[in-house]
Amino acid sequence: MSYKKKFAVMLVMAMLITLGTGCGKSGSKGNEQTFRYALEAEPATLDPAKSTAIPESLVELQIFEGLTRLDAKDQPIPGVAEKWEISPDGMKYIFYLRANAKWSNGESVTAQDFEFAWKRALSPEFASENAYMLFPIKNAQAYNEKKLGADQVGVKAVNDHTLEITLEKPTAYFLGLAAFHAFYPVNQKTVTGNADKWASDVNTLIGNGPFKISNWAHSSKIEFVKNDQYWDAAAVKLMKMEWPISDSQSTRLALVENNQVDMMVEPSVVEQDRLSQAGLLKISPYLGAYYYVFNTQKAPFDNPKVRNAFALAITRENLVKNVVKGGKKPAHAWVAPGLVNPVTGKDFREEGGNYTVEDVAQAKKILAEAGYPDGKGLPPITIMFNTSEMHKSIAEAIQEMWKQNLGVTVTLTNQESKVFLESRTQGQFQIARASWIGDYADPMTFMDVFRDPSNDAKYSNPTYNRLIEQAQNTNDQKVRMQAMHDAEKILFNDAVIMPIYYTTQPFVAKPYVKGYFWSVLGLADFKTAFIEK
Secondary structure, eight states: OOHHHHHHHHHHHHHHHHHOOOOSOTTEETTEEEEEEEBSSOOSOOOTTTOOSHHHHHHHHHHOOOSEEEOTTSOEEESSEEEEEEOTTSOEEEEEEOTTOBOTTSOBOOHHHHHHHHHHHHOTTTOOTTGGGGTTBTTHHHHHTTSSOGGGSSEEEEETTEEEEEBSSOOTTHHHHTTSGGGOOOOHHHHHHSTTTGGGOTTTOOOOSSEEEEEEETTTEEEEEEOTTSTTGGGOOOSEEEEEBOSOHHHHHHHHHTTSOSEEEOOOGGGHHHHHHTTOEEEEEEEEEEEEEEOTTSTTTTSHHHHHHHHHTOOHHHHIIIIIOTTOEEOSSSSOSOOBOTTTOSBHHHHHOOOOOOOHHHHHHHHHHTTOGGGTTOOOEEEEEESOHHHHHHHHHHHHHHHHHHOOOEEEEEEOHHHHHHHHHHTOOSEEEEEEEOSSSSTHHHHGGGSSTTSTTOOOOHHHHHHHHHHHSOOOHHHHHHHHHHHHHHHHHTTOEEEEEEEEEEEEEOTTEESOEEOTTSOEEOTTOEEOO
């Protein structure tokens, strides 16, 4: 047995001993509702203006709440704001905060707390990586870029319980954005008095969500208790949560299977068939896509017929089933599943249907029409990807498909991630692997990626741009959704990308855990979770 394996085994044993060796339901401690989740990484920070990773956002969702909160269908519902008014032109929002919204220390959550938090996140000196999420607010980007002062940003506390927001342009998904962690309030008094360390010390980590942190043993575990100051405390059934921390998939899975925790995320691919048969594996939609992007300005892919031929000549089902695995779904369009059209109540992806087909005969015909019968005359072609065994395996599979189906020999090149991203940005590639994870729960999070020639594909289509602008400049959801459907069709008529699979969120959960839900943004909400006894 290698040193690494010995260490892994010792780590698992140590964690099991630490957590106890009892069996049965983790939450069964008399009548006390306790839920245990194996967190995949130590949060770098729990300052919602600074955090960028999923584990941090997951913890923050339990201890903070924005003006809105996303429901099980990822639609915004009232959070700290009990109601709001939107001007007819969609440019102004007035939020009315709940009189009983309180911080975990008993102080009232005020409109001033929101104004302070948002301007803090936008401050150029603070340099938040999340600042761009607030750019729909009037003059927010200008302030972040030191072009205007903070007093000109379109957020204003009218009084303790009224917050007025002015936008740059209509943003139909703004209510959804308001649920994002960059929009959470922070306790102004606490943050101002301890700006550097408040978010890592339990004594100063004041939140306003359904739970509060009672203990944080850094890099070991986080413990929560129900926040009895939360405005909707009656809906919170769990009394405690205990979250051991481990970046080891095998350790987290061992904790579940030894009844030490109730849930973990991302079990290793090799374990997923077994876990599925045991009834433990769950698959949640995750708003993302893995795809190949063509450089539309570099030969031979400056010819849309060549792009189309290459896109027609792969078989996604076999690729996903035999290479990717992990519960991923073959992708035949751009916008991922899981987004509801508020007009029809239907999934945007199901409405739009598929835009790609797999047709080798047609691929050969189109390639010949482009002047390259059986691939003859094509310049050397290279697939570029960032160093990863999975990226390499996918590239090798596609390389073989193009050889068999089109008679084309392509080469592969891998680059370290930083170099790879720079190569894509500069357009130094012909075909490159790419992935996109949505920032918010609206199709626009995908559709504006290819709006102008600064995108990786170096693609520009005036009609496409006009449709995206139309969807961005109205609050009429019927008009917006149709414009985005029309734009997505153009994207595939022009064969800009070759989608391969939609990302998913595999997780392991004991059957007695109820009442939670996973957002397509990759976060689990445990506000209404409970242990069924």
